[in-house]
Amino acid sequence: MLDLLQNLGRRGLGVFERLGRASLLLVQILAGLHTLLPRPRLVIQQVFSVGVLSLVIIVVSGTFVGMVLGLQGYNTLVDFGAEESLGVVVALSLVRELGPVVTALLFAGRAGSALTAEIGLMKATEQLSALEMMAVDPVRRVLAPRFVAGFLSMPLLAAIFSAVGVLGGYFVGVGLLGVDEGAYWSQMQDKVDLYDDVYNGVIKSLAFGWVATWIAVFEGHDAVPTSEGVSRATTRTVVYTSLAVLGLDFVLTALMFGD
Amino acid sequence: MAPQRDNDEPLVTIRDLTFRRDGRVIFDGIDLDIRRGRVTAIMGPSGTGKTTLLRLIGGQLRPERGSIRFAGEEITRAGRGRLYELRKRMGMLFQNGALLTDMNVYDNVAFPLREHTDLPEPMIRDLVLMKLEAVGLRGARRLMPSQLSGGMARRVALARAIALDPDMILYDEPFTGQDPISMGVLVRLIRTLNESLGLTSVLVSHDIAEAASISDYIYLLAGGRVVAQGTADQLYESDSQWAQQFLQGLPDGPVPFHYPAPDYAGDLLAGDEDREAAA
Amino acid sequence: MMSTRTTEIWVGVFVAAGLAALFMLAMKVSNLSALDEEDGFTIEARFEDASGLKVRSPVTMAGVRIGRVVAIEFDKQSLQAVVRMRIDRRYDTLPADSSASIYTAGLLGEKYVGLEPGAGADECEEAALEAELEGREPEPCEGGARVLRDGARIKITQGSLVLEKLIARFVSQFLESGGKKEAAQ
Ligand SMILES: Nc1ncnc2c1ncn2[C@@H]1O[C@H](COP(=O)(O)OP(=O)(O)O)[C@@H](O)[C@H]1O
């Protein structure tokens, strides 16, 4: 029993220690951001690997999620004779929730894990140490551009996800199931609010981008510098990011949409 | 400006250096001098802390006690900015080269120049080709690090380490895992670069013959202390048991064959604790 | 290894696509293009019952959205709900004697405020008369009709119809009339 408590205590302390180190790293990254201003190329390079390379999975998933929403929404709404509202259902689900959340989850799997693995391997192969010995701060040169790129890419990816999702829902609802085209768009425009829904969705995805990249970058930087350590860190990135995104989504939804 | 120093004054002076890792003593008050213009070898069994020593000299780690002076400046108390300035005057060659894997050979060598100078690209190109020529890899400049053999990667890393014309280069086990030919190439490179560029070299190695053949002075580390020092000849002739065990590769001696363990017979009879621990 | 130029072009395409998606969400999916309330004007109406109405609920006239609710407060003197609405600047010619009612969109939909225009024509005279009765100077009138301006108050209102109250009223009426019939027999 005492052992159990001791174990629990140690784990608890470990969690706090990691949180502390992660916060410290974040502070260092933020303090180094100004060094990126004269060198936008560093960020552009990372937007490529984080954003552009995630485009395919985001577009494909967004389309399918939109199509499923169109189908399910139609089947539910048609019972009430309210299939004209399909556009509202599809757009609200995407813009408020699925766009930001699913994008963040896919981001964790596609870009976050890659970030962690890359940074972890750089540590394991002493590239980070080598940078330090060359008088180049790895936090500024390696971590900061990746953090900025992830933070900026996420809302763009989420917007693309939602947009193609709305088109996917349109394709199924209007194209296949015969919902009136005018009703699909006009009901949507009538009920989806720029501030309440679109703007809050963007805020959400900025928050997710922040958290997801922070976790990915920290796990990579904190990885045990062996192949096993890097693989564990990669797994942790995906698990922690997913949990953090879902938890944060609940909090943000309660704050934004709760009355 | 620091006063003109006698050329005999060491570039690096280490005094009473004590360092612990996870409560385990790695260095227990060692003294060590790196003389200017010389090749100084630091040898010792694996895990004695040779890499750690290089990191301490580079200021990546802070010692618990003692002083490390580089060109008259105390590394252990240097602030971050000062440390970065000092590091520009040191090159370090990591065990496996530690080339940046996302850029090719040319960009790797150009990296420190681009980070630390505002030189125009044509001048950087000249410098890079010059450094690559010095290590014989001018023709490999378009290759990516993954396309290089281990020996080539180290030579590229060497070109990168000398890109900023440092005062001193730290080599971490440059010969490990090399075939005899590339080992020979590296041995000659280290010596000739030291002469032609007027460098000071610190060579961590446990390849006795190679290290002995190019170093002017050798420190032998074991158990957190300097157990023997001198020129190669002095060490071969010394009656230090440490030196003899290490130089001749004897399995047992002052460095025990066995990791510290309880009495063998007692251990066998003690029974089940490992199984319990495993359960 | 991709050349820097190709990378940069791709990043440009990506950013453009992202911004286009955001633009589409703003223009096509939501209603940015529809209303310009930021620099509109505010009017006020008092209701006996504003239940179900929320901040940001729509305000319509003739079925067209012209603004939205920006504040709902309780006035402790009149014991009424004070609803403030922000109206698009383009609609600054609504007759001052318009009335406001709280309706429900569809059977179970959300509440909204519907405005109906009043007579409006002999507004000026009416206003002058009213002012005279209240013993103050009549307000200046332009174009023969008074319009709703910033800070104006709508006087004729009809609050939310709460389902329970309706049913209760219906039941009591039914019972009453039933009782009369019985008595007649
Ligand atoms: N990051 C670290 N954390 C904890 N202990 C370490 C770390 N790096 C090295 N050590 C320990 O320090 C000792 C010295 O390591 P090192 O300097 O790499 O030895 P060498 O280079 O002589 O083989 C080793 O026993 C090693 O286990």
Ligand SMILES: [Mg+2]
């Ligand atoms: Mg080592």
